[in-house]
Amino acid sequence: MIAPPDFDRIFGALADATRRDIVRRAVDGEEGVAELASHYPMSFAAVQKHVAILERAGLVTKERVGRRKVVRTNPEALRVARDLLNRYEELWRGRIDRMTALVAEPSGTTSRTETDQ
Amino acid sequence: MIAPPDFDRIFGALADATRRDIVRRAVDGEEGVAELASHYPMSFAAVQKHVAILERAGLVTKERVGRRKVVRTNPEALRVARDLLNRYEELWRGRIDRMTALVAEPSGTTSRTETDQ
DNA sequence: GCGACGTACAACCATATGGTTGTACGAGTG
DNA sequence: CACTCGTACAACCATATGGTTGTACGTCGC
Numbered sequence: 001m002i003a004p005p006d007f008d009r010i011f012g013a014l015a016d017a018t019r020r021d022i023v024r025r026a027v028d029g030e031e032g033v034a035e036l037a038s039h040y041p042m043s044f045a046a047v048q049k050h051v052a053i054l055e056r057a058g059l060v061t062k063e064r065v066g067r068r069k070v071v072r073t074n075p076e077a078l079r080v081a082r083d084l085l086n087r088y089e090e091l092w093r094g095r096i097d098r099m100t101a102l103v104a105e106p107s108g109t110t111s112r113t114e115t116d117q
Numbered sequence: 118m119i120a121p122p123d124f125d126r127i128f129g130a131l132a133d134a135t136r137r138d139i140v141r142r143a144v145d146g147e148e149g150v151a152e153l154a155s156h157y158p159m160s161f162a163a164v165q166k167h168v169a170i171l172e173r174a175g176l177v178t179k180e181r182v183g184r185r186k187v188v189r190t191n192p193e194a195l196r197v198a199r200d201l202l203n204r205y206e207e208l209w210r211g212r213i214d215r216m217t218a219l220v221a222e223p224s225g226t227t228s229r230t231e232t233d234q
Numbered sequence: 235g236c237g238a239c240g241t242a243c244a245a246c247c248a249t250a251t252g253g254t255t256g257t258a259c260g261a262g263t264g
Numbered sequence: 265c266a267c268t269c270g271t272a273c274a275a276c277c278a279t280a281t282g283g284t285t286g287t288a289c290g291t292c293g294c
Contacts, residue, residue, distance in 0.1 A: 007131070007132075007134070007137065008132055008133060008134060009132075010132075011128045011129075011131040011132035012128075012129070012132035012281095014124070014128040014132075015124075015125050015126075015127075015128035015129035015131075015132055016125065016281095016282085017124070017125060018282095020124065020201075023205060024205060024208065027205065027208045027209050027212055028212055029212075032240070032241085033240075033241065033242095034239080034240055034241075035240095042282090042283070042284090043283075043284065043285080044240090044241085045242090045243085045283085045284075045285080045286095046282070046283055046284075048241075048242070048243090049281095049282075049283085050282090052242095053281095066240095066291075066292075067239065067240055067241080067290075067291045067292060068239090068240060068241085069240080069241065073205070073209065075205075075206055075209045078202050078205050078206050078209075079206065081202055082199050082202040082203060082206070084137075085195050085198055085199040085202070086199060088140060088141060088144065088190070088192075088195050089192055089195050089196065089199070091141065091144045092144050092190065092192045092195075095144055095145055095146075129251095133251095133252085135252095149270070149271085150270075150271065150272095151269080151270055151271075152270095159252090159253070159254090160253075160254065160255080161270090161271090162253085162254075162255080162256095162272090162273085163252070163253055163254075165271075165272070165273090166251095166252075166253085167252090169272095170251095181261095183261075183262070183270095184260075184261045184262055184269065184270055184271085185269090185270060185271085186270080186271065
């Protein structure tokens with residue numbers, strides 16, 4: 001087991017504008033929690049919680065640098081989430097293909113792709 | 118205004134395994150709410166709520182067919198969500214590019230891309 | 235060593251979420 | 265028309281979420 005992606009946590013973490021903005025800022029991997037917090041109209045502790053949620057979802061990591069902890073987004077988690085959406089879109093495209101090609105088939109090929117869980 | 122995508126709702130809707138499974142099933146756009154509900158170990162009303170959440174997020178639409186309402190996923194909403202994740206990944210790639218190319222720049226070009234809201 | 239800075243975490247509150255049951259209504263079927 | 269099926273929605277409950285304040289700990293500068 002190499003830790004299966006927890007889509008509940010990943011999408012849940014992304015379902016908040018503040019957290020998405022933290023993800024965007026943390027791409028540069030330069031700011032600590034306090035510096036991040038200075039951008040938002042809420043307490044330091046609130047931002048800290050948001051970072052913790054992103055961290056549990058695997059969307060960001062924290063690295064000690066001096067007395068700060070630098071927050072850095074993890075592109076791998078972004079990729080995993082994006083890939084799931086891609087799979088849904090491919091399903092959709094496959095359905096279209098099947099529909100356009102409904103010219104007398106043997107009607108036994110309903111192949112399914114594993115998409116989640 | 119052509120209704121800006123509500124990422125909070127979209128990602129929030131995707132942050133639940135049952136709802137993701139409904140999205141997957143509704144790609145085929147053949148089942149009504151009751152038929153969808155039969156797949157899950159919860160009440161019909163619970164599934165109905167999940168569908169309503171997906172509908173508010175724009176991830177599925179309902180169309181009356183006979184006395185049923187067929188649920189159909191909207192690939193456009195999936196694309197919008199995927200594109201946002203892609204933009205984050207591109208930011209990340211840009212950061213890498215900038216880092217590898219840190220060979221004496223004029224240090225005044227911090228171009229930013231609009232990514233959200 | 236002391237103070238300030240950055241972080242972490244617990245306690246608390248208001249509201250949202252995910253589930254339940256019950257009631258009501260619109261559309262087909264006998 | 266009466267009945268059933270599929271849907272919709274309200275009321276309710278337990279728990280999760282997003283925010284607050286307060287306290288505590290580690291690390292650097294003096």
